[in-house]
Amino acid sequence: MQYRFNVENYSLEKTLLSGQAFRWDRKGDEFVGIIGKSILSARQLENGIIIEVLSGDISKQEIEKYFNINYAYEEMLKVLSKDALMARTLKSMTGYRILHQDPSETLFSFIDSANNSIVNIRKQIEKLSELFGEKFTDEYYAFPSIEKLATLNEDEIRCAGVGFRGKYMIQTAKRILTGDLLNELNREDSKIAHEKLTELPGVGDKIADCVLLFAYNRYERVPIDVWTRKVFCKFYGCTPKAKYEDLQNLAYDLYGEYAGYAFSYLFEAMRMGLI
DNA sequence: ACCCAGGCTAGGA
DNA sequence: TCCTAGCATGGG
Numbered sequence: 001m002q003y004r005f006n007v008e009n010y011s012l013e014k015t016l017l018s019g020q021a022f023r024w025d026r027k028g029d030e031f032v033g034i035i036g037k038s039i040l041s042a043r044q045l046e047n048g049i050i051i052e053v054l055s056g057d058i059s060k061q062e063i064e065k066y067f068n069i070n071y072a073y074e075e076m077l078k079v080l081s082k083d084a085l086m087a088r089t090l091k092s093m094t095g096y097r098i099l100h101q102d103p104s105e106t107l108f109s110f111i112d113s114a115n116n117s118i119v120n121i122r123k124q125i126e127k128l129s130e131l132f133g134e135k136f137t138d139e140y141y142a143f144p145s146i147e148k149l150a151t152l153n154e155d156e157i158r159c160a161g162v163g164f165r166g167k168y169m170i171q172t173a174k175r176i177l178t179g180d181l182l183n184e185l186n187r188e189d190s191k192i193a194h195e196k197l198t199e200l201p202g203v204g205d206k207i208a209d210c211v212l213l214f215a216y217n218r219y220e221r222v223p224i225d226v227w228t229r230k231v232f233c234k235f236y237g238c239t240p241k242a243k244y245e246d247l248q249n250l251a252y253d254l255y256g257e258y259a260g261y262a263f264s265y266l267f268e269a270m271r272m273g274l275i
Numbered sequence: 276a277c278c279c280a281g282g283c284t285a286g287g288a
Numbered sequence: 289t290c291c292t293a294g295c296a297t298g299g300g
Contacts, residue, residue: 019281020281110281111283113280113281113282114280114281114282114283114295115279115280115281115282115283115295115296115297116280116281116282116296116297116298117279117280117281117297117298117299118280118281119280119298119299120280120297120298120299121280121281123298124297158296158297161296161297161298162296162297163295163296163297163298164283164294164295164296164297165282165283165295165296166296168283168284201283201284202282202283202284203283204282204283204284205282205283206281206282206283207281207282207283210281223281225281225282226280226281226282227281228281241290241291267281271281
């Protein structure tokens with residue numbers, strides 16, 4: 001099955017190969033990725049994208065949700081462009097979008113991101129899936145289930161190369177299975193959701209916000225890492241050791257419901273030396 | 276041999 | 289409340 005979405009300003013390269021998702025690869029002029037137990041191919045058009053389901057039974061609706069096809073992107077551009085710094089940053093990264101990924105996969109992927117490099121995270125997630133995920137077709141494995149992660153011991157999970165983060169994944173998996181946290185977060189205010197996420201082992205302020213931004217469509221949340229702090233220092237007069245919550249509030253005062261989008265652009269631009 | 280990577284935790288000031 | 293050593297692993 002193949003779907004064509006006519007959307008302006010949707011860059012597959014910027015979106016799928018950025019640091020928000022880890023299971024997409026460029027294969028020639030297309031991008032191939034895994035969502036749940038489906039394999040998808042994405043191709044860039046001038047005024048849209050084509051998504052082909054290579055394997056699996058993912059629905060059109062689920063694809064629209066994952067890619068956030070109906071997000072009011074133009075409105076976001078319009079509002080943020082009133083700010084001079086944002087206007088030029090947006091232009092340098094046009095088409096970067098925030099996806100709506102699976103909460104569990106996003107959570108465990110970003111627990112793996114602590115003091116890690118994107119290249120390593122990608123390798124480790126593939127290895128985790130190979131070792132502990134369901135094999136749904138030749139060479140392709142789903143991301144491990146929470147139940148499976150909860151049964152592992154530290155030695156087993158370390159075979160995926162995740163190092164000290166393995167024990168956090170196991171502990172967090174066990175904790176989640178005692179309740180329904182990941183679903184409950186949908187109904188929580190963002191600040192409460194952030195607090196609850198940081199109670200999980202291996203999840204601090206920054207990783208909690210990655211999960212909220214990339215898996216719960218909380219576009220007002222800003223994952224504040226070393227690069228984001230550089231942005232705050234260089235353009236907003238902050239000091240290097242400003243408190244996380246203070247920076248978070250400043251971002252919201254500046255850009256409100258678009259703060260997460262704004263700083264995702266600033267993050268990408270800063271990392272690539274564009275600003 | 277070092278240093279760094281989309282940080283977090285525990286322990287002490 | 290603030291500060292930092294240590295953390296596994298891979299790559300420069």
